[in-house]
Amino acid sequence: MEKKQGVGITITQHILNQQRGNPDATGAFTTLLNELIVAAKVISREVNKAGLVDILGSTGRINVQNERVQKLDVFANQIIIERMQHIGQLCCMVSEENADLIEIPSRFPKGNYVLLFDPLDGSSNIDVNVSIGTIFSIYRRKTSGSDNEVPLSEVLQPGKNQVAAGYFLYGSSTMMVYTTGNGAGVHGFTLYPSLGEFLLSHELIKIPEKAKTYSVNEGNYHYWDDKTKALVDFFKARDKETGRPYTSRYVGSLVADFHRNLLKGGIFLYPSDNKDPKKPTGKLRLMVEANPLALVVKEAGGYASDGHGPILEIEPTELHQRTPLFIGSKKDVELAEAVMKGQTRL
């Protein structure tokens, strides 16, 4: 069997190698990522045994070992906060599960990085043994202030300022995919359970420029505007020359849908709809879901848009703001954007 290039490189080695190329690196960032990886290994272990032990169920129940039972998303959130708060590299954190900024307790040292995360994305799939994931995004705070309370303005930065982003996918195997931006590319690592190590399995991932797969919750069709309907109708229409109809693939876990399209090519969309007046701009969150995946896809040669312009250029005004998301193969997303902007009629 042909040996894949790079097999045997651990994620730690890889991060260190990347940091060596950066003369300003202090090791702070390496420490940060390493600790996040430990948290993800713990989450992966719990996700894997979710069907075996009574960890699922409502928060607060007592299981057979007389332990307090937690929902997996609550558990994942706690693990990340507990592991990351003491390392001395963060000034604060943002989680999809917490309404406000998560401060670093005063007993721990602080640093200049901000960690944003969605601890367990794909909540509707947690209880049914379908792939879910953890998404992360890392920024440097705008000033190197040492104040205890970090103002929100330090955190509300456009996605293009991210210094690293990626995700862990808890699927048939557990993977980590990450980028440090600036042309460093996207790299994938697979967790070898017997070693407890993430080993390089997908070096320099490139997403196909154009594909034949679309991923969307089409049950929302009648809540969409005419442009969105026209776009999805276009994907489904028969036309040999342009390779249509496209194939539809939708897991309902953003990380899983994104990951498949990253490797095989495709467009994922979660557009605006009029289903819920409280969420007029769609369901997904800009800072913990769209931005990190937008940086990953860009580094892999793809594109992410909100239907008007690049996701990475959006200046956020709120921690939990939502955004329409069109992400994946560059040509397909560019077409979607042109349609949404009214520049192209299908």
Ligand code: AHM
């Ligand atoms: P969550 O953060 O509550 O898990 O919601 C985000 C998830 C994404 O993983 C996925 O792409 C989307 O919601 C699916 O939504 P829907 O069930 O409306 O198709």
Ligand code: MG
């Ligand atoms: Mg989510």
